Amino acid sequence: MRELGMVLALAFGVAGGLRAQATSPQVDVTGRAITLLMVRGPQEVRGELLAVRRDSLWVLAGRPERVVAVRLRDVSEATVRRHGWTAARGILWGLGVGAASGVGLAVACGKVSCGSGGALIPGSMLVGVAVGGIAALSYQYSSRWRFRPVTEVKLAPFARFPQGPPPGGFDVLLRPTRDSVVVRP
């Protein structure tokens, strides 16, 4: 039973750790991560969604940070982070379960001198990675909301300022570094 407990603890530990990582804070006080596919200008804009209006939206992007203002009509598709389970986490889950299972099987194998214990852990981990890889494709797809066409009503709930830009504008958001810049449309 000691080995059983060990395997369960390992499996739950991996699962719990990944889940904790995947769960964002109870309430996000900033906007969601957004990726915009553009029909003109830069091919793609990524960053935090700050605000959205009927014809424009603003994204806090890049390092150094800058506020990028974009015309909605120039955006072909917007994707917004839905949950934190990414492809990497799917693979890690599979790997963790595979490792836990491999350890358990190797322990069981050792008890009866089956002679192949050494291959069990890497073999089981490989299977875990393969299964995790399949799951990763699904997580990668489901971890985003996709919006096309892009409208104010759809995106506003995910913005830091769903009511629109704050009275003082966005300059105050930028860190006071020499490189900070506001890019206007």
Added chain:
Amino acid sequence: MSIAKRVTLPVLCAAALVLEACPTVRVPELMDASRTTAANPGNYPLKVHLRSGDLLVLSSWSDLPGDSGLAGRGSRYDVRRRLVGSFSGGIARDSIALLEMTRGQVASPVGSVVLGVYTVLAGAVTIACLADPKSCFGSCPTFYLDEAQDRPVAEGFSGSVARSLEATDVDYLAEAHATGRGFAITMRNEALETHAVRSVRLLVAARPEGGSVVAAGDGRMYAASEPTAPARCESRDGDCAALVSRRDGRAWFSRADSTDLGASDSIDLLFPAIGGPAALVVTARQSLASTYVFYQSLAYAGSRAGEILAAVEREGASAFGGAWTLMHRLGSVEVLLRSTDGTWRPVGAFGEPGPIAADRQAVPLGSVAAGPVRLRLRFARGAWRFDELGLVALGSLVRPIALDPARVERGGVADTLALARLRDPNRYLVTNRGDQYRIVFDLPADGANLEFFLESTGYYYEWMRPEWLREENPAMLALIAVNPAAALRAMAPGYARLEPRFEELFWASRFGGR
């Protein structure tokens, strides 16, 4: 562990893990400031977006009288979303731009299902295997020492699958180290089998100075020197000397031929000159090839298996001779000695049925000529795992003392009925899955100076499993009967598919439910 526990625990764990694998999605919903805030589903805080750009995150809140605003407690963040401090008080309705509720959803992407199913399967197999390793990796009556209850040191009469095939098996207990006048061994039935044990005896012999006692396949025992490791060991795959030089659990083995399970393989050994009577000492166990062939044959027999076993009971092995030919082909290692004229001369054979515990046997070579000793081991490819191959100088014959059990305990309590049956050569102790008996022997001398061998006599019956009936195949059964060599070729691809993980995943096949 009861069946209920075996099922319940994995199911509970699986359910928990599947839920763990489902990410939570937080869906924001905006409300106009004029809306009532009384209803906010879930346990999430209420976000109050102020016209100034600041944000209040309220853990508790209520409407102020007259719809003038909200009162609440929580935290306040500025436009850069830096925490300004805790907040407690009223908020005027006209300072509120929007209210934001959060609705939690458990997402169930396909990935969660895939990971959940995988986790359930891997967990169930691992837990079942940990709870009962032998159900995954072994079969037949097994014997454990008190000091190593997690690893069998011997398996008894593995080839005796019917009463008519009852046999006596002698296993060297290499790891037995007794001090004082007592010796105990635990016999277990951990398989889906009924064991009929006629006797379990301990054979003891005084250990010769600077050597040991070795048992030959015919049951005779000899005083012998300590084994000498081969100077050279050549296999098809290259040098094998390091793996077979001493008994350490690291075994040399080859993969079976994927087109013919009967395909021949060999190892050539070169030993330093020894002169005089000598023997090759082999410590080895079978791979799972013979297990596969045996159970696959039962599966091909399907609904006729009982009929065939009954015929074996009446007429002996000749009733289904083809099957025994198969097993003999896989279950025997031929030993050849190179003569001075360069020819290879058969001198004996090694055979120990069963894939669980390795046994040590001596193959007497007769009196070998002066000069290096060259030996060849010929066996079915992939059928054996050799732990130690050593050359010993044989001394005189040794007559061991055979000890009957002095006491038998079951669950820590003396079992006089079992003791009587094990001591009476005309009766059997019948055991079923889960039974275990601790058998105690009184030694004639201090155990520190003795060599131990376990002699077990009996037979066992396999329990038919529904899975086997699904593979009934009269044509293959006929092929086994009339042309065993062709049957070994026909079964080879199936075994080749299983072989890489067969040792590890024995339970996952039809044999795994043992």
